[in-house]
Amino acid sequence: xxxxxxRYFVIVSLLILTIGLGTGLVAYYVGMPPAASATxxxxxxxxxxxxxxxxxADVRAVLVSQVRRRLLDVLPLPSNGQKExxxxxxxxxxxxxxxxxxxxxxxxxxxxxxLSGMALVRGRFDEAKIESLMQAHGARVEQYKGSRILAADVxxxxxxxxxxxxxxxxxPGLVAVGSDAVIHTAVDLKASGANVTTNDQVMSFVKSxxxxxxxxxxxxxxxxAEAKLPQGVAAQMPAITWFSAAGRIDSGIxxxxxxxxxxAEAANNLRDLLRGIVAFARLQAASRPDLQPMLDSLQxxxxxxxxxxxxxxxxxxxxxxxxxxKGLRRAPLTPSK
Amino acid sequence: xxxxxxxxxxxxxxxxTMRIFDLSLPQxxxxxxxxxxxxxxxxxxxxxxxxxxxxAARPAGALQVNGAAPSGAAxxxxxxxxxxxxxxxxxxxxxxxxxxxxxxxxxxxxTYLFTRPIPRGSVLAGxxxxxxxxxxxxVLPSVVIDYFIVVPLGGRAGIGENFPALIKDLGMLAxxxxxxxAVFALVGARLRRxxxxxxxxxxxxxxxxxxxxxxxxxxxxxxxxxxxxxHAMPDESAVSAILQFFSETPTIVxxxxxxxxxxxxxxxxxxxxxxxxxxxxxx
Numbered sequence: 001x002x003x004x005x006x007r008y009f010v011i012v013s014l015l016i017l018t019i020g021l022g023t024g025l026v027a028y029y030v031g032m033p034p035a036a037s038a039t040x041x042x043x044x045x046x047x048x049x050x051x052x053x054x055x056x057a058d059v060r061a062v063l064v065s066q067v068r069r070r071l072l073d074v075l076p077l078p079s080n081g082q083k084e085x086x087x088x089x090x091x092x093x094x095x096x097x098x099x100x101x102x103x104x105x106x107x108x109x110x111x112x113x114x115l116s117g118m119a120l121v122r123g124r125f126d127e128a129k130i131e132s133l134m135q136a137h138g139a140r141v142e143q144y145k146g147s148r149i150l151a152a153d154v155x156x157x158x159x160x161x162x163x164x165x166x167x168x169x170x171x172p173g174l175v176a177v178g179s180d181a182v183i184h185t186a187v188d189l190k191a192s193g194a195n196v197t198t199n200d201q202v203m204s205f206v207k208s209x210x211x212x213x214x215x216x217x218x219x220x221x222x223x224x225a226e227a228k229l230p231q232g233v234a235a236q237m238p239a240i241t242w243f244s245a246a247g248r249i250d251s252g253i254x255x256x257x258x259x260x261x262x263x264a265e266a267a268n269n270l271r272d273l274l275r276g277i278v279a280f281a282r283l284q285a286a287s288r289p290d291l292q293p294m295l296d297s298l299q300x301x302x303x304x305x306x307x308x309x310x311x312x313x314x315x316x317x318x319x320x321x322x323x324x325x326k327g328l329r330r331a332p333l334t335p336s337k
Numbered sequence: 338x339x340x341x342x343x344x345x346x347x348x349x350x351x352x353x354t355m356r357i358f359d360l361s362l363p364q365x366x367x368x369x370x371x372x373x374x375x376x377x378x379x380x381x382x383x384x385x386x387x388x389x390x391x392x393a394a395r396p397a398g399a400l401q402v403n404g405a406a407p408s409g410a411a412x413x414x415x416x417x418x419x420x421x422x423x424x425x426x427x428x429x430x431x432x433x434x435x436x437x438x439x440x441x442x443x444x445x446x447x448t449y450l451f452t453r454p455i456p457r458g459s460v461l462a463g464x465x466x467x468x469x470x471x472x473x474x475x476v477l478p479s480v481v482i483d484y485f486i487v488v489p490l491g492g493r494a495g496i497g498e499n500f501p502a503l504i505k506d507l508g509m510l511a512x513x514x515x516x517x518x519a520v521f522a523l524v525g526a527r528l529r530r531x532x533x534x535x536x537x538x539x540x541x542x543x544x545x546x547x548x549x550x551x552x553x554x555x556x557x558x559x560x561x562x563x564x565x566x567x568h569a570m571p572d573e574s575a576v577s578a579i580l581q582f583f584s585e586t587p588t589i590v591x592x593x594x595x596x597x598x599x600x601x602x603x604x605x606x607x608x609x610x611x612x613x614x615x616x617x618x619x620x
Contacts, residue, residue: 003367010470021481024503301410302411303499
C-alpha cells in the first residue's frame with residue numbers, strides 16, 4: 001500500500017538524517033576546516049603549544065571605545081603613569097599599540113618554578129629608542145637565531161631563566177615582553193612552527209571568539225594547580241578543565257564566560273550553582289529597577305559539559321553605573337554619631 | 338466458513354500491526370493534518386534561516402536575546418527547549434495521538450477495521466507505529482537542519498563540539514514523541530472528546546504542575562523528558578525563572594525508565610480499551 005511519494009519522503013528524511021549525522025560525526029572526530037577569517041591573531045605563531053592561558057585584547061578598539069571614555073570621566077587614571085611607562089620603554093600606549101596577545105606557560109616538570117608569561121604587542125615601535133632606554137637600565141643585548149633579545153635584571157643573583165624579564169623584536173612591529181625562557185621559546189617557534197595553533201582544543205575556542213575585542217582561554221586545572229591553593233580550598237574548586245571569557249567593548253560591554261566541566265554532572269552542578277546565584281541576585285535587586293536590565297541580560301546556557309553565562313552592559317546601564325559612581329565620589333563623608 | 342478456516346486466516350498480532358502500519362502511514366502523511374505538521378516542523382527551520390540572515394546582514398553582536406548576544410550553540414539550545422520540547426513534541430502528540438482511533442470513529446470507518454480477521458489491539462499498534470515513523474521522520478531532520486544552520490554561528494568548530502548534544506537531542510525527542518503519542522493514544526481510545534482533554538493535559542496540567550514544588554510533577558511526561566535535555570533551560574520569562582527555581586531534575590536512567598514505563602503502560606491500556614470498548618457510531 002505504501003505509495004511511491006511516501007517512499008520518496010522516507011528516503012529524503014533518512015538522507016537528511018544520515019548526511020547530518022555523518023557530517024557531525026566527522027566534525028566531532030576530525031574537526032571542521034577552519035573558516036579563513038576565524039583562525040585568530042597572527043601572533044599565536046609565537047605562543048607555545050602547551051600554554052595554560054592565552055589572551056587577546058584589541059587595545060585600539062578598547063582605547064577608542066566609549067566605555068573607556070566614560071570610565072575615565074568617573075575614575076581618572078593618574079596622568080603621570082602612562083608618561084612614566086613611555087619614558088621607561090619608549091612606547092606610547094595611546095598611539096603605538098594596536099593589539100596584544102598574552103600567554104602563560106607551565107614551567108618544566110619538577111622545576112618548582114612558577115608559571116612564565118609573555119605579551120606579544122603589535123604596533124609601531126622605535127626599536128632604537130627602546131633598546132637604548134633598556135640598555136641604560138642595565139639590560140644585556142643578545143642575538144638569538146636572528147632576533148635581538150634584551151634581557152633585563154641579568155646581574156641579579158640566582159635568577160632562573162623564567163624570572164628574568166626580556167624583550168625581543170620578533171618581526172617589524174611586533175615586540176615580545178616577558179620571561180626570558182618564554183621569549184627564547186617564541187624565537188624557536190618562529191622556525192619550528194610547533195605553536196599553539198597546533199593545539200586543537202585551544203584553537204577551537206579561539207575560532208569561536210571571532211568578532212570579540214578581548215578574550216582569554218585557559219586550562220583551569222593547570223592554573224589552580226600552579227596557584228598552590230590550600231588543600232581544603234582546592235577540594236572545593238569546581239571540576240572545570242577549560243574556562244574562557246570573550247567580550248566586545250564599544251558603547252557598552254557584552255561578553256560570555258564559558259567553563260567546560262570534566263563531566264556532564266559537574267556541569268549540571270555548576271549550572272545549578274550559577275542559576276542560584278543569578279536568582280538570588282534578581283531577588284535582591286527587586287527593589288532596584290535600575291539594575292534589573294543588567295540582571296535580565298544574564299543568560300545561563302551551555303550543553304553537555306559546557307556552561308556559559310552571557311551578559312550585556314548596555315550604554316544606558318553604563319550611564320546609570322557611572323552616575324552612581326559619581327554620586328559616591330561626591331558624597332561627603334559624615335562622621336557617625 | 339468454518340471457525341477453523343477463520344482461525345487460519347486470522348493474522349498474528351505482529352503481521353496485523355504491520356498491515357495497519359502500511360495502510361496508515363501514507364494516510365497520515367498525505368492528510369490535511371500534514372499541512373499543519375509541515376508548518377509546525379518547518380517553523381524552526383524558517384526561524385533558524387531568519388537568525389542566520391540577521392547575523393549575515395548585521396555586524397557581530399547585532400543579534401541579542403534579553404540584551405546579550407548568545408552563541409550559536411546557545412541559540413540552538415533555546416530552539417530545542419522553547420520550540421521542540423515545550424511546543425512541537427506535545428502538540429504533535431496531542432493532534433496525532435488522540436486521532437489514531439478517534440478519527441476512525443468520527444469517519445465511521447472503524448467498523449471496517451474491526452470486521453477484519455485481525456486482533457483489535459493491532460489497529461492501535463499499527464496506527465501508533467505509523468504516527469511514530471511519520472513524526473520522527475519529520476521532526477528529527479528538522480532538528481538536524483536547525484543544528485547545521487544555527488550552531489556554526491559561533492564558529493564551525495561548534496559543529497563537532499556540540500555533536501554529542503545533537504545525538505542526545507534526537508534520542509530525547511524520539512523518546513518524547515513516543516511517550517506523548519502513547520499517552521494521547523490512550524486518551525483517544527478511552528474518551529469521547531480526546532482533543533480537548535489532550536490540549537488541557539499538554540498545555541494546562543503539565544506546565545501548571547511543573548511550577549510547583551513537590552511530587553505532583555512526577556505525573557507529567559514533561560518532567561521526565563526535561564531530565565534528558567542536554568541544554569541549560571533558557572530563562573526567558575518569569576515562568577522559566579520559577580521552573581528553574583523549583584527544578585528537580587531526575588537522573589537520565591530514572592527518566593528513561595519512567596518514559597519507557599509510561600509508553601508501554603499507556604499503549605497496553607490503550608490496546609486493552611480498543612479490544613474491549615464498544616464504539617457507538619453517531620448516525
